[in-house]
Amino acid sequence: MTNPPIPAQPPVLSAERLATALSYAQYRQRIDELMAQGQTTGETQSPELTDYARLNIQRMQRLDKKAELLPELQQALEALTREYAWVIITEGWCGDAAQIVPVLEKMAQASKGRIRTYYLLRDENLDLMDRYLTNGGRAIPKLLVLHADTRTEVANWGPRPAEAQDLFLETKAAGATHEEFAEKLHGWYAQDKTRAIQQELLALVRGL
Numbered sequence: 001m002t003n004p005p006i007p008a009q010p011p012v013l014s015a016e017r018l019a020t021a022l023s024y025a026q027y028r029q030r031i032d033e034l035m036a037q038g039q040t041t042g043e044t045q046s047p048e049l050t051d052y053a054r055l056n057i058q059r060m061q062r063l064d065k066k067a068e069l070l071p072e073l074q075q076a077l078e079a080l081t082r083e084y085a086w087v088i089i090t091e092g093w094c095g096d097a098a099q100i101v102p103v104l105e106k107m108a109q110a111s112k113g114r115i116r117t118y119y120l121l122r123d124e125n126l127d128l129m130d131r132y133l134t135n136g137g138r139a140i141p142k143l144l145v146l147h148a149d150t151r152t153e154v155a156n157w158g159p160r161p162a163e164a165q166d167l168f169l170e171t172k173a174a175g176a177t178h179e180e181f182a183e184k185l186h187g188w189y190a191q192d193k194t195r196a197i198q199q200e201l202l203a204l205v206r207g208l
Contacts, residue, residue, distance in 0.1 A: 021118035056098035
């Protein structure tokens with residue numbers, strides 16, 4: 001007796017929708033243009049979010065200039081044999097995104113064309129975001145790794161490295177304010193120097 005065929009996996013999103021995504025340069029430009037108006041991305045606007053976005057611009061600029069990929073990650077990226085679309089759900093006010101997105105972009109640049117990045121703003125794509133919740137929340141950034149030709153999912157990652165997620169859960173359970181949590185989290189990112197992000201993504205890339 002033969003088993004029934006396994007249904008083909010549907011595309012995560014249409015080619016038309018993927019075409020509306022921003023490049024990294026366009027994403028950064030969108031954030032900068034809104035900042036010039038005293039705003040940030042997303043539906044919710046407040047002075048606090050604008051301040052977060054301003055700090056995030058500085059974080060991304062620093063990582064764009066100074067972050068370096070681990071040699072083993074560089075080698076794994078260069079060894080890829082298929083092409084992938086990396087869809088990144090993000091927002092300009094998100095501190096985790098500012099620490100992670102530049103690393104994702106450097107990985108794409110190191111892949112010799114095997115990885116192309118596509119940036120989607122969370123609040124403009126809630127139907128997609130709601131398929132990738134973390135503990136019931138719309139936590140970002142979220143990386144969706146898709147086959148470039150079929151747009152079917154290979155893997156997903158995010159919103160932050162496991163160690164940072166543990167820190168988030170511990171701090172939240174202790175009743176810390178958002179400001180206290182942000183200080184601890186970005187202190188952790190500064191000390192880690194993108195190593196945890198890169199190690200987790202190395203495992204992902206090796207599994208492709």
